[in-house]
Amino acid sequence: MKDSSKNQGLRKQLVELLGSKGIKDLNVLNAINNIPRQWFMESGLDTFAYEDKAYPIGEEQTISQPYTVAFQTELLNMKPGESVLEIGTGSGYQTCVLIELGFKVYSIERKRTLFKKAELLFRKLKWNPKKLVFGDGYLGLKNNAPYNGIIVTAAAPVVPNKLLEQLSIGGKLVIPIGKKEQIMTKYTRISKIEFNKETFGNFRFVPLLKDTN
Ligand code: SAH
Numbered sequence: 001m002k003d004s005s006k007n008q009g010l011r012k013q014l015v016e017l018l019g020s021k022g023i024k025d026l027n028v029l030n031a032i033n034n035i036p037r038q039w040f041m042e043s044g045l046d047t048f049a050y051e052d053k054a055y056p057i058g059e060e061q062t063i064s065q066p067y068t069v070a071f072q073t074e075l076l077n078m079k080p081g082e083s084v085l086e087i088g089t090g091s092g093y094q095t096c097v098l099i100e101l102g103f104k105v106y107s108i109e110r111k112r113t114l115f116k117k118a119e120l121l122f123r124k125l126k127w128n129p130k131k132l133v134f135g136d137g138y139l140g141l142k143n144n145a146p147y148n149g150i151i152v153t154a155a156a157p158v159v160p161n162k163l164l165e166q167l168s169i170g171g172k173l174v175i176p177i178g179k180k181e182q183i184m185t186k187y188t189r190i191s192k193i194e195f196n197k198e199t200f201g202n203f204r205f206v207p208l209l210k211d212t213n
Helices: 005-020 026-034 066-076 093-100 112-124 161-165
Strands: 055-058 061-063 083-087 104-109 131-134 147-152 167-177 182-189 195-203
Touching (some): 026 093, 066 093, 066 147, 066 195
Parallel strands (some): 083 147, 147 167
Antiparallel strands (some): 167 182
16 A cells, blocks of 8 residues: 655645634644545545545545545544544545544444445455444444444435434534435433434535445
8 A cells, every 4th residue: 555755745735725724723734734535445546545535445435535535524623532433434534634533433334345445445445444334324233332422424204213212421523414405413322312403514425325335
């Protein structure tokens, strides 16, 4: 796995761009600066790794735009050692950003080929998720719940109740909600039955789909 000085330079520029677009959390910016995004892209597209754009990763899915990764991660506002469940492993890039921040990361992917690919990739990297799971993220991952954070990297038409149920008290769910366009939404669990909801502008994601494939 190679990381050239050219890529390191481009990464610095990307981090500056994310800062200018409003990302303030230095830990998040630092994590982005430390992870070679080209390793998570399809060969042939890797030269675009430091464009602030989403790119295809096969199976009609995309690696999220760096700004979106940074924005969602910043919204989680978690501390090292806390646990996070990611729905939609995809390329594994967002997964890696969460690991670099010191979180215990559980990640679910419903497409078998992407799951296998991410699993193979992580074997070659120094970053390790606690668990990569092939399954339907709509159901969450009950065995390791509750989570301090849950991040959904695909568009949900409505908030899945199972995910709210798997938050710890004080835990946060960051999820884009909507059909054609999505509103980035953050639910904070106040008590067993109360949740605080905040919204953060429009985004575009691939859809969250039920079952596995
Ligand atoms: N975080 C990823 C984003 C990938 S796109 C990255 O930056 O690379 C969203 C991913 O969510 C896709 O890989 C898609 O297959 C997956 N997905 C969609 N519905 C899902 C579900 N119900 N459970 C788990 N993964 C799902």
